[in-house]
Amino acid sequence: MDMSGEYRLxxxxxxxxxxxxxxxxxxxxxxxxxxxxxxxxTTMTAVVVQKIGPVKARFSGEVELVNIEAPSGYTIQGxxxxxxxxxxxxxADVRLVEDGDGTLLSYEARAQIGGKLAQLGSRLINxxxxxxxxxxxxxxxxxxxxxxxxxxx
Amino acid sequence: xxxxxxxxxxxxxxxxxxxGKGRYTDDIRNDNQAYAAFVRSPHAHAAVKGIDKAAAEAMxxxxxxxxxxxxxxxxxGNIITGWAITSRDGSPxxxxxxxxxxxxxVRYVGDAVAVVIAESPxxxxxxxxxxxVDYEPLAAVAQPVAALxxxxxxxxxxVPGNLVFDWEIGDEARxxxxxxxxxHVTEVxxxxxxxxxxxxxxxxxxxxxxEAEDHYTLYTTSQNPHVARLxxxxxxxVAPEHKLRVIAPDVGGGFGSKIYIYPEEITCLWAAMKxxxxxxxxxxxxxxxxxxxxxxxxxxxARMGFDKNGRITAFKVDxxxxxxxxxxxxxxxxxxxxxxTLLSGQYDIPAIYGTVKAVNTNTVPVDAYRGAGRPxxxxxxxxxxxxxxxxxxxxxxxxxxxxxxxxxxxxTQVLLNYDSGDFPALLDMAQKAADTAGFAQRKAEAAxxxxxxxxxxxxxxxxxxxxxxxxxxxxxxxxxxxxxxEVRVNPVGTVxxxxxxxxxxxxxxxxFAQLVSDRFGIPxxxxxxxxxxxxxxxFGMGTYGSxxxxxxxxxxxxxxxxxxxxxxxxVAHQLEASEDDIEIVAGEARVAGTDRKxxxxxxxxxxxxxxxxxxxxxxxxxxxxxxxxxxxxxxxGCFICEVEVxxxxxxxxxxxxxxxxxxxxxxxxxxxxxxxxxxxTQGIGQALLEQVVxxxxxxxxxxxxxxxxxxxxxDVPSYAIAHGCTPSPNNPLGIKGCGEAGAIGxxxxxxxxxxxxxxxxxxxxxxTPQKVWEALHRARPAVAAE
Numbered sequence: 001m002d003m004s005g006e007y008r009l010x011x012x013x014x015x016x017x018x019x020x021x022x023x024x025x026x027x028x029x030x031x032x033x034x035x036x037x038x039x040x041x042t043t044m045t046a047v048v049v050q051k052i053g054p055v056k057a058r059f060s061g062e063v064e065l066v067n068i069e070a071p072s073g074y075t076i077q078g079x080x081x082x083x084x085x086x087x088x089x090x091x092a093d094v095r096l097v098e099d100g101d102g103t104l105l106s107y108e109a110r111a112q113i114g115g116k117l118a119q120l121g122s123r124l125i126n127x128x129x130x131x132x133x134x135x136x137x138x139x140x141x142x143x144x145x146x147x148x149x150x151x152x153x
Numbered sequence: 154x155x156x157x158x159x160x161x162x163x164x165x166x167x168x169x170x171x172x173g174k175g176r177y178t179d180d181i182r183n184d185n186q187a188y189a190a191f192v193r194s195p196h197a198h199a200a201v202k203g204i205d206k207a208a209a210e211a212m213x214x215x216x217x218x219x220x221x222x223x224x225x226x227x228x229x230g231n232i233i234t235g236w237a238i239t240s241r242d243g244s245p246x247x248x249x250x251x252x253x254x255x256x257x258x259v260r261y262v263g264d265a266v267a268v269v270i271a272e273s274p275x276x277x278x279x280x281x282x283x284x285x286v287d288y289e290p291l292a293a294v295a296q297p298v299a300a301l302x303x304x305x306x307x308x309x310x311x312v313p314g315n316l317v318f319d320w321e322i323g324d325e326a327r328x329x330x331x332x333x334x335x336x337h338v339t340e341v342x343x344x345x346x347x348x349x350x351x352x353x354x355x356x357x358x359x360x361x362x363x364e365a366e367d368h369y370t371l372y373t374t375s376q377n378p379h380v381a382r383l384x385x386x387x388x389x390x391v392a393p394e395h396k397l398r399v400i401a402p403d404v405g406g407g408f409g410s411k412i413y414i415y416p417e418e419i420t421c422l423w424a425a426m427k428x429x430x431x432x433x434x435x436x437x438x439x440x441x442x443x444x445x446x447x448x449x450x451x452x453x454x455a456r457m458g459f460d461k462n463g464r465i466t467a468f469k470v471d472x473x474x475x476x477x478x479x480x481x482x483x484x485x486x487x488x489x490x491x492x493x494t495l496l497s498g499q500y501d502i503p504a505i506y507g508t509v510k511a512v513n514t515n516t517v518p519v520d521a522y523r524g525a526g527r528p529x530x531x532x533x534x535x536x537x538x539x540x541x542x543x544x545x546x547x548x549x550x551x552x553x554x555x556x557x558x559x560x561x562x563x564x565t566q567v568l569l570n571y572d573s574g575d576f577p578a579l580l581d582m583a584q585k586a587a588d589t590a591g592f593a594q595r596k597a598e599a600a601x602x603x604x605x606x607x608x609x610x611x612x613x614x615x616x617x618x619x620x621x622x623x624x625x626x627x628x629x630x631x632x633x634x635x636x637x638x639e640v641r642v643n644p645v646g647t648v649x650x651x652x653x654x655x656x657x658x659x660x661x662x663x664x665f666a667q668l669v670s671d672r673f674g675i676p677x678x679x680x681x682x683x684x685x686x687x688x689x690x691x692f693g694m695g696t697y698g699s700x701x702x703x704x705x706x707x708x709x710x711x712x713x714x715x716x717x718x719x720x721x722x723x724v725a726h727q728l729e730a731s732e733d734d735i736e737i738v739a740g741e742a743r744v745a746g747t748d749r750k751x752x753x754x755x756x757x758x759x760x761x762x763x764x765x766x767x768x769x770x771x772x773x774x775x776x777x778x779x780x781x782x783x784x785x786x787x788x789x790g791c792f793i794c795e796v797e798v799x800x801x802x803x804x805x806x807x808x809x810x811x812x813x814x815x816x817x818x819x820x821x822x823x824x825x826x827x828x829x830x831x832x833x834t835q836g837i838g839q840a841l842l843e844q845v846v847x848x849x850x851x852x853x854x855x856x857x858x859x860x861x862x863x864x865x866x867x868d869v870p871s872y873a874i875a876h877g878c879t880p881s882p883n884n885p886l887g888i889k890g891c892g893e894a895g896a897i898g899x900x901x902x903x904x905x906x907x908x909x910x911x912x913x914x915x916x917x918x919x920x921t922p923q924k925v926w927e928a929l930h931r932a933r934p935a936v937a938a939e
Contacts, residue, residue, distance in 0.1 A: 084193075087195050113852070116439065116856070118262075118848070118853060118856070119852075119855075119860075120857050120859065122852075122854040122860065123859070123860060
């Protein structure tokens with residue numbers, strides 16, 4: 001399953017880049033994220049609760065940042081194990097391009113699911129993944145605009 | 154009312170089933186019952202780097218967490234296949250090892266790596282979730298054609314190119330010559346969609362180990378408990394046969410999927426020994442989708458040649474059969490001796506050559522499913538006939554008629570020797586019942602309503618009554634395929650019939666009793682059928698391949714012959730008459746032309762009191778028999794299906810379905826009609842609705858009824874059923890078998906009707922509305938534009 005999207009953020013690229021590398025921001029913005037701990041400069045462990053169709057599971061996994069080209073983008077990839085629910089793995093290439101005084105964020109993501117998730121949720125995975133991606137970037141935008149507000153004050 | 158052969162006797166077993174009193178494996182509970190849950194791979198292919206059981210073992214109520222290294226360490230043997238196939242280059246087949254619990258590598262989604270034994274099913278499942286398995290995912294392959302490509306992921310290291318065998322049948326040079334001489338050659342490429350068996354009762358097992366006697370009991374959902382005991386003893390080393398009792402109580406449907414001895418039964422027996430507890434496991438429906446042996450999954454290219462008059466000159470077939478990750482019990486026989494040998498269909502084909510490449514993939518094992526090989530052969534032949542008829546501008550019924558075999562016995566070019574049949578008569582019968590003469594008018598009337606009406610034929614033959622033991626053995630079978638029976642007349646005259654067949658929907662408790670009622674004229678209530686318990690029945694090969702009638706009932710008939718002979722001797726002795734003058738009618742034995750007679754219960758009592766028996770006669774009235782058929786039986790039929798396709802939506806409605814069958818002698822027409830209804834409905838399911846889908850990475854995408862569509866009542870019409878009868882010359886009843894016919898014959902009838910309706914053969918199974926709509930639009934843009 002592949003998907004892509006584009007968002008405009010009213011913040012300079014450097015600030016967006018900083019936020020994309022901040023575990024606290026990621027924890028706050030990833031839908032269903034219960035834990036996210038940085039384990040090295042480029043790796044994190046995460047626990048995320050997700051419901052896909054009839055399957056609700058707590059995924060624990062590792063997230064890694066690769067292809068880092070500050071401040072214009074990186075690839076974030078991860079794999080989560082959901083016990084008997086199966087597994088999910090995926091990667092997203094995130095690009096940041098300056099757009100006036102704002103930033104254009106675009107992504108191309110690939111995801112794969114396995115086990116019970118695939119057996120019961122395969123029809124729903126595209127729409128669910130799209131929804132989750134949208135939720136993440138909406139959260140991210142909201143989070144950043146909060147910050148922007150603060151810096152203005 | 155008669156309760157003999159040919160009577161519509163109501164099913165004796167229905168009272169308990171309809172009132173919810175059936176006793177299935179999961180209904181049975183023992184005092185020290187523990188429950189098993191399996192830890193299964195979510196990956197289609199992965200190396201198992203480690204299993205951390207600590208968290209699960211620490212949970213309260215968990216009795217044990219056992220893995221594959223412990224299982225193989227205890228000497229439990231790998232799972233076997235029962236039929237050895239030789240490749241066309243003379244080499245033996247390549248079989249990858251299959252342990253009941255995987256040790257170093259998992260090869261399909263659902264492959265079990267460990268089992269948790271706990272105090273409740275819920276605890277066992279929760280603990281199974283806590284078992285942490287460290288998998289290293291490997292590249293996987295799920296599609297049979299892709300598995301043969303160079304560089305494809307290797308499912309087993311010792312199966313090069315994933316090729317289990319490359320088998321052939323027939324004469325290639327002759328087939329090539331026939332094709333070269335043909336006036337017309339029809340080429341087809343056909344897939345036979347993969348199916349999940351979906352018995353209403355999921356698989357279940359209860360294993361008990363009696364430490365005092367070192368004796369095991371296994372309750373299980375089996376179609377063949379004696380075969381299960383034999384294999385569990387001889388190959389899996391669970392226990393010697395005399396220390397293992399296998400009971401298959403009421404079983405809710407099998408369709409082939411309950412022939413095999415699966416990892417779960419083996420593991421439960423072993424776990425019962427390890428834990429000292431009675432261990433029970435019942436599959437969830439999700440587990441059934443993942444682990445029950447699937448059916449079909451063939452990809453075939455074929456060429457059929459015709460002379461200028463439409464006579465077939467040759468048929469050449471290349472098939473790739475997906476066997477899944479491991480080679481299951483009958484998996485090698487299904488695409489070879491149950492498929493290649495049927496490639497002549499009902500037709501006089503002078504030259505046939507077929508090859509079958511059987512391949513491993515990272516999917517659940519594929520094995521026999523209702524029809525087993527014969528539906529795949531029938532679909533191929535019958536689609537080819539229709540496509541050829543369309544190409545040559547001939548009437549498909551006429552093309553069939555001119556190619557029918559008309560004289561018997563008939564030796565095909567693919568081993569089988571057909572013993573009987575009357576194919577033109579079945580076609581006539583079906584055409585009359587289907588009112589094919591009025592079809593053009595119905596089509597016009599449908600067109601006026603905006604519907605596309607089509608008609609499709611399927612004229613099919615099966616080889617049933619598995620099987621002559623010597624023939625099976627010469628072709629590689631690991632067992633004989635005779636059947637046994639024992640008839641016990643009790644001192645009060647009631648009768649028990651012990652059979653090695655197993656009833657899991659076939660109505661044996663009624664139809665087997667009809668044989669006794671017919672023979673002695675005693676009430677059917679006084680007759681019990683005993684089956685499904687290795688401690689009660691001496692030995693038997695079970696029920697599959699439409700064998701209970703032709704083989705199982707034949708054994709009963711032989712035992713009845715012996716009982717009758719002894720009854721005659723007893724009565725003749727007691728009434729001081731000649732044996733030849735004794736008539737057995739309506740529960741009495743009388744001396745013909747006199748009023749001297751003995752009631753049935755008096756005969757039983759005389760046999761057991763033994764006060765007045767002939768001098769050389771042993772007391773008692775109990776006889777056994779084994780029956781080994783000299784040939785397969787060959788049921789045949791003609792199905793005619795009429796459909797209406799809605800060009801707006803692509804929805805197909807089956808508006809008429811006629812079955813004209815030749816099952817030989819029919820014991821109970823109502824039961825036979827039920828078998829036809831069920832079989833045809835399964836065939837319609839395959840044609841229109843059902844398909845197991847694995848994605849390219851080997852993930853099962855159809856893991857529930859949300860994504861796997863079974864036929865419902867409103868998907869099928871009211872069936873019209875007619876019977877012809879050419880009795881089988883090879884068994885005492887002349888019976889041919891009826892269990893699989895519907896599933897074998899129906900799919901091509903449906904698809905041929907759709908192809909006729911939409912005017913294109915560019916359609917495959919399952920013919921979903923989307924596929925039909927797309928085919929219609931590809932073929933007839935003008936219609937689509939209307």
